Amino acid sequence: MSWLRGLVALSVGTAFLWFTLPISLGFYLAGGRPDLALRFAPHHADALAADADLAIFKAKDARQIELVAGKAREALLRSPLQVSALRNLAFVDAMHNRNSQAAAAFALAGRLSLRDFPTHFWLLRSGYELGDYNATLREADILLNEDSDTWQVLIPMLVQLQEGSPLRGMIVRMIARAHPVWASSYLQELGRSGRPEGAFATFRDLQSAGHPASVADLTPYFRRASTDVDPTTLYHQWRALADGKGGDQRLRNGDFDGANPPAPFGWDLSNAGGNYAELSADPGGRPGNALHFLFSDSYVSLASQGMILGSGSYRLTGEVYLDSAQEASSVRVRVLCSLNDGGAPIVVATLPGTSANWNPFAISFTVPRGCAGQRLIFDGMGDNTLQPASVWIDRLAIVPAKEEH
Numbered sequence: 001m002s003w004l005r006g007l008v009a010l011s012v013g014t015a016f017l018w019f020t021l022p023i024s025l026g027f028y029l030a031g032g033r034p035d036l037a038l039r040f041a042p043h044h045a046d047a048l049a050a051d052a053d054l055a056i057f058k059a060k061d062a063r064q065i066e067l068v069a070g071k072a073r074e075a076l077l078r079s080p081l082q083v084s085a086l087r088n089l090a091f092v093d094a095m096h097n098r099n100s101q102a103a104a105a106f107a108l109a110g111r112l113s114l115r116d117f118p119t120h121f122w123l124l125r126s127g128y129e130l131g132d133y134n135a136t137l138r139e140a141d142i143l144l145n146e147d148s149d150t151w152q153v154l155i156p157m158l159v160q161l162q163e164g165s166p167l168r169g170m171i172v173r174m175i176a177r178a179h180p181v182w183a184s185s186y187l188q189e190l191g192r193s194g195r196p197e198g199a200f201a202t203f204r205d206l207q208s209a210g211h212p213a214s215v216a217d218l219t220p221y222f223r224r225a226s227t228d229v230d231p232t233t234l235y236h237q238w239r240a241l242a243d244g245k246g247g248d249q250r251l252r253n254g255d256f257d258g259a260n261p262p263a264p265f266g267w268d269l270s271n272a273g274g275n276y277a278e279l280s281a282d283p284g285g286r287p288g289n290a291l292h293f294l295f296s297d298s299y300v301s302l303a304s305q306g307m308i309l310g311s312g313s314y315r316l317t318g319e320v321y322l323d324s325a326q327e328a329s330s331v332r333v334r335v336l337c338s339l340n341d342g343g344a345p346i347v348v349a350t351l352p353g354t355s356a357n358w359n360p361f362a363i364s365f366t367v368p369r370g371c372a373g374q375r376l377i378f379d380g381m382g383d384n385t386l387q388p389a390s391v392w393i394d395r396l397a398i399v400p401a402k403e404e405h
Contacts, residue, residue: 083109083112083113083116083119084116086105086108086109086112087105087106087109087116087118087119087122089105090102090103090105090106090109090119090122091118093105103126106119106122106123106126107123110123110139114142114146115146117143117146117147117150120139120142120143120146121139121143123135123139124136124139124140124143127139128161133165133166133167133170134170136161136167137167137170137171137174140154140158140161141174141180141182144158144180144181144182145180145181145182148181148182151182151185155182155185155186155189156189156193158171158186159186159189159190159193159194160193162194162198163194163195163198164198168198168201168202169205171186171202172202172205172206172209173209175187175206175211176206176209176210176211179211184214184216184217187202187203187213187217188216188217188219188220189220190202190221191217191218191219191220191221191222191223191224191225192220192221192224196221196224196225196228196229199221199225200221200225200237200241203217203218203221203241204240204241207240207241212241213241215242215260215261215262218241218242218262219262219263222234222238222242222262222263222264222265223263223264225237226263226264226306226339226340227339227340230372231306231308231339231372231373232308232372232373234264234339234373235265235308235373238261238262238264238265242261242262242265242266243261243265250307250309250314250397250398250399251305251307251376251396251397251398252265252266252267252305253266253267254318254395254396254397254398255288255289255394255395255396256279256288256289256290256291256394257288257289260279263304263305263306264305264306264339264375265305265306265307265308266305267279267291267303267304267305268303268304268305269302269303270300270301270302270303272300273297273300274294274295274296274297274388275294275295275296275297275300275302275380275382275388276293276294276295276302277291277292277293277302277303277378278291278292279291279292280292282392282394283321283323283356283392284321284357284358286358286394290321290392290393290394291303291378291392291393291394291396292323292390292391292392293331293378293380293389293390293391293392293393294388294389294390295329295380295382295388295389296329296380296382296383296384296385296386296387296388296389297380297382297384298380298381298382298383298384299379299380299381300379300380300382301341301377301378301379301380302331302378302379302380303377303378304341304375304376304377304378305375305376306339306373306374306375306376307373307374307375307376307398308372308373308374309367309371309374309398310367311367311368311369311370311371312366312367312400312401312402313364313365313366313367313400313401313402314364314365314366314367314398314399314400314401315362315363315364315365315398315399315401316333316335316362316363316365316376316396316397316398317360317361317362317363317395317396317397317398317399318360318361318393318394318395318396318397319358319359319360319361319393319394319395320351320352320358320359320361320391320392320393321356321357321358321359321391321392321393321394322353322355322356322389322390322391322392323356323390323391323392329380329381329382329383329389330350330351330353330381330389331350331351331378331379331380331381331391331393332348332349332350332351332378332379332380332381333347333348333349333350333351333363333376333377333378333379334347334348334376334377334379335347335365335374335375335376335377336374336375336377337367337368337371337373337374338373338374338375339373339374339375340375341375341377343374343375346365346366346367346368346371346374347363347364347365349363350381351391351393358394364401376398378393
């Protein structure tokens with residue numbers, strides 16, 4: 001009788017497949033092709049809701065909007081917790097200025113699902129327009145935790161919403177307390193596109209709360225502020241937020257042994273196209289690090305640092321070590337009258353070519369009056385051959401000429 005049991009099993013399986021296949025296909029096709037889904041399962045709640053999703057964005061008149069509402073209502077009748085159908089009915093209510101019904105429906109949809117983007121985006125916008133900043137931040141946090149692919153849109157929007165509103169302080173407290181996964185991206189975007197005074201206040205508040213911003217989080221702010229903020233003011237901000245050593249050095253980390261604070265007053269090291277600068281062990285075996293350049297391209301900026309020097313005469317001193325002799329290659333030193341690389345040159349000099357040992361160098365220059373900030377730049381002047389030049393720099397210092405003995 002085993003053949004009979006097998007036939008019964010096959011019949012049951014076939015019947016099960018016949019009745020469940022339309023439902024399974026309806027569920028599978030609902031997201032991308034609701035029209036096909038409805039052919040297989042014309043009363044499937046997900047298919048009806050997905051069809052309403054597409055229709056609501058194509059609706060051009062009241063009749064088409066009512067068709068959307070009809071599809072959404074049918075989906076809800078078959079599945080009362082169908083979030084997208086509930087949300088689409090809320091959109092229809094909003095289109096007809098039935099604001100209280102729309103708000104109630106959106107709120108219910110938001111409680112039913114934390115993953116429905118249109119619902120929580122509407123709740124975010126509504127909260128902000130009503131001045132409910134707790135709701136605004138709550139909904140923003142829900143959206144940002146849902147999908148990092150949306151950050152490129154949501155985070156710049158959050159930066160704009162916090163300008164001049166209580167949201168700024170609320171976001172600071174959330175970052176310090178809860179360390180949300182989006183915090184670093186938010187702080188970097190704040191530095192890039194927020195108002196400089198608000199961005200600086202946020203970094204200071206985080207510092208006071210015992211949650212100082214990282215170098216990576218501060219860098220976009222200081223890069224942008226180097227063109228938007230007075231150099232002396234920016235230097236004091238940098239000292240407050242990022243200066244690990246303190247003191248009033250004219251050149252930071254000239255021995256390359258300490259932690260490298262962010263630009264513009266820390267070393268800004270380049271790495272592009274096989275040309276790079278790095279802090280690495282001394283090639284001559286001395287204790288500590290040195291600044292290593294490897295380059296073959298001509299006129300490539302490798303390392304730079306902003307400075308605040310008063311008007312007067314100075315000398316840049318240091319040591320250079322040529323690891324691989326390339327007669328046509330050299331390192332150029334520039335000091336510009338700007339925190340950026342577009343200022344007028346104060347001095348341009350070429351470091352001497354030496355053998356594989358440390359040799360001192362000194363470059364004199366004069367900072368003119370009215371030059372509030374400067375930038376020291378090391379350029380690679382390669383010979384464009386396949387063999388890159390390898391040069392090391394160490395023990396850099398800037399000393400006023402009157403202090404020399």
